[in-house]
Amino acid sequence: xxxxxxxxxxxxxxxxxxxxxxxxxxxxxxxxxxxxxxxxxxxxxxx
Amino acid sequence: xxxxxxxxxxxxxxxxxxxxxxxxxxxxxxxxxxxxxxxxxxxxxxxxxxxxxxxxxxxxxxxxxxxxxxxxxxxxxxxxxxxxxxxxxxxxxxxxxxxxxxxxxxxxxxxxxxxxxxxxxxxxxxxxxxxxxxxxxxxxxxxxxxxxxxxxxxxxxxxxxxxxxxxxxxxxxxxxxxxxxxxxxxxxxxxxxxxxxxxxxxxxxxxxxxxxxxxxxxxxxxxxxxxxxxxxxxxxxxxxxxxxxxxxxxxxxxxxxxxxxxxxxxxxxxxxxxxxxxxxxxxxxxxxxxxxxxxxx
Numbered sequence: 001x002x003x004x005x006x007x008x009x010x011x012x013x014x015x016x017x018x019x020x021x022x023x024x025x026x027x028x029x030x031x032x033x034x035x036x037x038x039x040x041x042x043x044x045x046x047x
Numbered sequence: 048x049x050x051x052x053x054x055x056x057x058x059x060x061x062x063x064x065x066x067x068x069x070x071x072x073x074x075x076x077x078x079x080x081x082x083x084x085x086x087x088x089x090x091x092x093x094x095x096x097x098x099x100x101x102x103x104x105x106x107x108x109x110x111x112x113x114x115x116x117x118x119x120x121x122x123x124x125x126x127x128x129x130x131x132x133x134x135x136x137x138x139x140x141x142x143x144x145x146x147x148x149x150x151x152x153x154x155x156x157x158x159x160x161x162x163x164x165x166x167x168x169x170x171x172x173x174x175x176x177x178x179x180x181x182x183x184x185x186x187x188x189x190x191x192x193x194x195x196x197x198x199x200x201x202x203x204x205x206x207x208x209x210x211x212x213x214x215x216x217x218x219x220x221x222x223x224x225x226x227x228x229x230x231x232x233x234x235x236x237x238x239x240x241x242x243x244x245x246x247x248x249x250x251x252x253x254x255x256x257x258x259x260x261x262x263x264x265x266x267x268x269x270x271x272x273x274x275x276x277x278x279x280x281x282x283x284x285x286x287x288x289x290x291x292x293x294x295x296x297x298x299x300x301x302x303x304x305x306x307x308x309x310x311x312x313x314x315x316x317x318x319x320x321x322x323x324x325x326x327x328x329x330x331x332x333x334x335x336x337x338x339x340x341x342x343x344x
Contacts, residue, residue, distance in 0.1 A: 003215065003308050004276060005224020043224060044269055 006043060009034045053101040053154060056196045057126060060152055061096035070124035070150050074112055076105040083165030083172075087112065101126075103160035103172045106180075108291050110134035111245050117143050125149050126196075128156040130180070130289040132189035133323030134245035137287060140329060143248045153192030155200045158184065179303070180290030183208045190324055209311055211304040227272075233298045234271040240292035240302055246282035246322070253277075279305040284313050284330035287323045316340045 002008040012034075014027045061073045077088035077098040085104040089112070090096055110131050113123060127135060132153060138144040158181040165175055183205035189195070215223055241247045241254070254262045254274060261277075263270050279302075288310060292302045313319040317331035317340070331339075 002220060003223060004227045004272075004305075005220055005222075007220055043228075044272055 006041070007038050009038045010041065051101060053197050054099065057099045057101055057152070057154075058096045060194075060196070061090060061099055061124060062093040064124045064150065065090070065093040065096065069122065071121040073099070073124040073126075074109040075099045075126040076101065076107065076109070078102075081166070083160075083162040099126075101154060103175070104162050104165075106159055106162065106178055106291075106294060108134055108243070108245060108289050110138060111243060111291075113138060113144055113149065114248055119148075121148070123149050124152060126152045126154060127189050127192065128154055129184065129186040129188050129190065130156075130287060132191045133186065133287040133321070134289060136191050136323035136326055137245055137285060138248060139326060140323070141248055141285075146326075151189065151192040151194075153189030153195045155189070155195065155197050156181075156184075156187045157200055158187065158203060178290075179293070180288070182206045186321070186324065191326070209307050211301060212308045212311055215304060215308070228268065230300050231271040231275050232268050234266070234275060234300060235298060236266045236271060236274060237297060239295040239297065240300075241278060243291045243295045244282060245287065245289070245291075246285040247278070275300070275302070275305070279309060282306065283309040284319065284332040285322050286310060288321065 001011055012027070012031050016024045016027060057075060061075070064070045065073060071091065073090045073096065075088055075090070076085040078084070078100050079086045083104050085100060085102055085107070087107045087109050088098050090098065105128070108131050109125055110127065111134065113125070113135075116123075125131075125135070132151065135144070135149060135151060139146050159178045160172055160175040161178045164170070165172070168175075185202050185205060187202055188199045215226065218226070238254070241252065254277075262274055286306045286309070288303070288306060290303050292306070293300070296302060310319075310321065313331055319331045320328075322330055
């Protein structure tokens with residue numbers, strides 16, 4: 001996605017087991033924070 | 048122009064195969080409207096075999112026409128260049144074709160010429176640049192064949208392999224975005240790239256589905272992006288880099304810069320040398336191994 005110009009901050013691949021609730025929460029919180037910093041994406045809209 | 052030796056052999060073998068009932072149809076190339084065009088030709092009668100031709104513009108990949116009769120019983124004689132033979136291997140691997148249904152007449156390919164340059168400059172064949180796909184071809188000899196119509200050729204040293212990908216990777220994210228946005232804006236969604244692609248051999252395509260509507264009918268930048276990117280990912284590891292998508296694109300989108308990027312990633316991650324090189328070598332994304340790369344956070 002970065003190759004076609006979408007900010008790499010918007011993507012994350014993480015391995016989280018079904019038993020790792022706390023880890024899942026942390027991964028999602030970190031990703032949300034990272035996406036919030038780059039702001040809303042207009043790139044794939046109709047612009 | 049006197050007919051070259053390969054052309055004469057093509058005609059002779061086509062006649063023999065058809066007359067002897069070994070094949071019911073032969074697919075090759077014939078001369079088109081202009082001297083720089085050699086579109087595919089489908090021959091059923093031995094006396095029509097003299098239409099066949101081999102020259103600098105036999106770019107079309109005849110293997111994709113096998114899909115039009117993928118459930119049929121007829122045996123087809125198919126002329127294949129290096130890239131075309133890889134397409135046949137892919138179709139067999141994807142269970143779209145039974146090996147016995149094709150008789151492959153291999154043509155070691157000296158590299159073809161750019162028909163677009165012929166059209167715009169009017170220069171004769173010998174003065175034309177090689178076709179884009181041929182500039183970094185590593186497999187000019189058919190990888191699968193029943194007979195060869197000429198001596199094998201040594202691959203030419205590739206000119207600037209993956210130059211377009213490297214140039215794009217060196218740019219910043221924003222610049223890359225502008226590059227692709229400006230190109231995908233121009234996409235007409237004619238689906239020529241999909242229809243010509245030997246990797247796009249699914250009987251039902253998600254882009255045609257009405258329910259669910261993965262791809263909206265509007266031709267707008269957002270849907271064009273979706274189409275272009277999803278198609279590139281769907282053929283990742285199955286693309287033989289024949290460059291047919293880019294050749295047939297009526298608006299000249301640099302589609303191979305996407306396909307080559309994915310091929311480059313697969314080579315770096317899995318050591319994958321390319322799709323359709325032999326019948327045993329499956330695409331890395333179609334099976335799992337314990338030592339597959341696993342770069343998760």
